[in-house]
Amino acid sequence: MKFNCLIVDDEPIAQQILEKYISQIDALQLVGKCSNAFEALNVLHQEKIDLLFLDIRMPSLTGLDMLKTLQNPPKVILTTAFSEFGAESYEYGITDYLLKPIPFERFLKAVNKILMPHNTSLATTQTEEKAEEPIFMFFKADKKIHKFYFTDILFVEGSGNYVKIHTLNEKPIMVLDTLTEVQYKLPKKQFTRVHKSFIVNVSQIQRIEGNMIMIQKKVIPISATFKPNLELLIQANK
Structure with a gap:
C-alpha cells in the first residue's frame, strides 16, 4: 500500500x-x-x-x-x-x-x-494477535543506555535541547532530547504536558492546588494552555 x-x-x-x-x-x-x-x-x-x-x-x-x-x-x-x-x-x-x-x-x-x-x-x-503496549523505554545519557519503566517516571523537565527525567528511585538523569520528542515517546494515556517545561505522569500526582501539581514534594506549575488536557486525562483515569 x-x-x-x-x-x-x-x-x-x-x-x-x-x-x-x-x-x-x-x-x-x-x-x-x-x-x-x-x-x-x-x-x-x-x-x-x-x-x-x-x-x-x-x-x-x-x-x-x-x-x-x-x-x-x-x-x-x-x-x-x-x-x-x-x-x-x-x-x-x-x-x-x-x-x-x-x-x-x-x-x-x-x-x-x-x-x-x-x-x-x-x-x-x-x-489475529493483539500487540502488547510497551511498558518501558530506553534513553542514552552519560555514554550509557538507561532503561526507564513508565510507572517509575514521576515527571520530565525540559531545559533547551535537554530533558531531566525524574524517577522514583534514582537521581534525575539528563538526556540529550527535547521535551517535544520525549512527549511523543511516552504513553498518552499516562503522561501529559502541563507546562512548556514539564510533562507529568498522571498516576504519580499526589494533589493539585490551583495551578500547581504536587509530586513527591516537588511543585510543578500548570499553564493555562495545557490545563484542559490535564483535566481530561484525570477524568479518563477516574
Missing part, C-alpha cells in the same frame, strides 16, 4: 527537498504540491490524501488555521523554520513537527511514526 502525500509550502526550495525525500521511500507517493493553504484545501476535497506535509507560516492562511477547518484531516507532519510553534501544534493531533532545514534522517523518523504502526496493524490482522 502506498500513502498519498501532499506538500503545502510557499517556499519552492522546501518543496523540492520534501519531494526528493518522498521519492526515496517506496511506501510514499506524491500527489501534488501547493504553495498556499487555499490550493491545498482544493486538492484535499478532490483527492484522497493520507499524509500532509504542512508549512505553518504561509500568506493569508497559516497551516494551523487551515487544520482548524478540516473535519477529518489526514496524518499531518508540520514543517517550519520557527520552533516557537512546537507546543501549540501538538494540540492539533499532528504526527510530528520538523524544523527546517530538515535532515533526511529526521524526515525518515517522522514518516516511520506513520508507516510502522500501519505495518504492525497489518501483521496483527494476519496473526
Whole structure:
C-alpha cells in the first residue's frame, strides 16, 4: 500500500527537498504540491490524501488555521523554520513537527511514526494477535543506555535541547532530547504536558492546588494552555 502525500509550502526550495525525500521511500507517493493553504484545501476535497506535509507560516492562511477547518484531516507532519510553534501544534493531533532545514534522517523518523504502526496493524490482522503496549523505554545519557519503566517516571523537565527525567528511585538523569520528542515517546494515556517545561505522569500526582501539581514534594506549575488536557486525562483515569 502506498500513502498519498501532499506538500503545502510557499517556499519552492522546501518543496523540492520534501519531494526528493518522498521519492526515496517506496511506501510514499506524491500527489501534488501547493504553495498556499487555499490550493491545498482544493486538492484535499478532490483527492484522497493520507499524509500532509504542512508549512505553518504561509500568506493569508497559516497551516494551523487551515487544520482548524478540516473535519477529518489526514496524518499531518508540520514543517517550519520557527520552533516557537512546537507546543501549540501538538494540540492539533499532528504526527510530528520538523524544523527546517530538515535532515533526511529526521524526515525518515517522522514518516516511520506513520508507516510502522500501519505495518504492525497489518501483521496483527494476519496473526489475529493483539500487540502488547510497551511498558518501558530506553534513553542514552552519560555514554550509557538507561532503561526507564513508565510507572517509575514521576515527571520530565525540559531545559533547551535537554530533558531531566525524574524517577522514583534514582537521581534525575539528563538526556540529550527535547521535551517535544520525549512527549511523543511516552504513553498518552499516562503522561501529559502541563507546562512548556514539564510533562507529568498522571498516576504519580499526589494533589493539585490551583495551578500547581504536587509530586513527591516537588511543585510543578500548570499553564493555562495545557490545563484542559490535564483535566481530561484525570477524568479518563477516574
